[in-house]
Amino acid sequence: GEKKSQVDSIEGVYKEKELEAKSLERKEHKLVTQIDESGNADEVRRSKLAQEIARLKRELTMLTDDPDYAGKNEQIAEARRRVRSLKDKSTQLMDELSAIDKESEKQQNHNRIKADAAEKKAKLDEEVAKDVKLRKVLGREVDLIALLDHGILDRDVKRVAEARETARVEMERQVKSANDAHLQKKNDLGLKLEEERTLEEEAVMIEAELKSQDVLMLQEGYDFEKPVKE
Incomplete structure (x- = not known):
């Protein structure tokens, strides 16, 4: 009778603890569902959850360490399985918290990486916006940062470079054409001067030849047949 009374007493205590364990389990579940999905759990709720888990473990330890707990009563055996289930859930919960x-x-x-990248990008934008070399090529009003962000900065620099190269080639062509025209005119002028010198020389020769002839030949009415008759 006394032994049965002790068992009944143990069962009563355990049932009370089991009800409390179930209540704690519900609280566990409620707290877990309140954890932020992004993994950034609220520190206050995390602290409360940790306290509840610690309390649950203490209660479970008290039950499992009770020397009279190892009875063969079916209710006690079921209770032990229940305790193991709660311990497993607690372990699983701790693993989930660790993962969180x-x-x-x-x-x-x-x-942090994103913030560092944003800071570096801001510094790069500032550097690009003040880049003197790029400004000399693309102009003061061009939005260099927008060109860089759209990946077309190199394209625009290349476009300007090609345009300048085309202009340079055209300028060289014009200079060559002007030089060729100047040389042609110079050659034409040289030929003309040479022709004039030739004509002058011929005129001098004719004049000298005339001077060597009878002066009267230059007079109007000169009888050219007279010298032949003589």
Whole structure:
């Protein structure tokens, strides 16, 4: 009778603890569902959850360490299975929390990397906006940052370079054409001067020849047949 009374007492205590364990399990589930999906759990709720888990573990430890707990009563055996189930769920929950912490760290690293990249991009934009060499080629009013962001900065520089090269080639062609025309005129002028010198020389020769003849030949009415008769 006394032994049965002790077992009944243990069962009563355990049932009370089991009800409390179920209540804790529901609280666990509720707290878990409240964890932010992005992995950034609210620190206050995380702290409360950790406290509930610790309390649950203490209660489970008290039950499993009770020397009278190892009875063969079916209700006690079922209760032990229930305890193991709760312990497994607690372990699973802790693993999930650990995974959340890791994801949170990844998110923090991602945010830090993203912030660093944004800072570097801002510095690059500032550097590009003040780039004197690019301004000399593309002009003061061109939005260099927009060209860089759209991946066409090199295209526009190439376009200007090609346009300048085309202009240079055309200028060289015009200079050559002008030089050729000048040389042609110079050659034409040289030929003309040479022709004039030849004509002058011929005139001098004719004049000298005339001077060597009878002066009267230059007079009007000169009888050219008279010298022949003589």
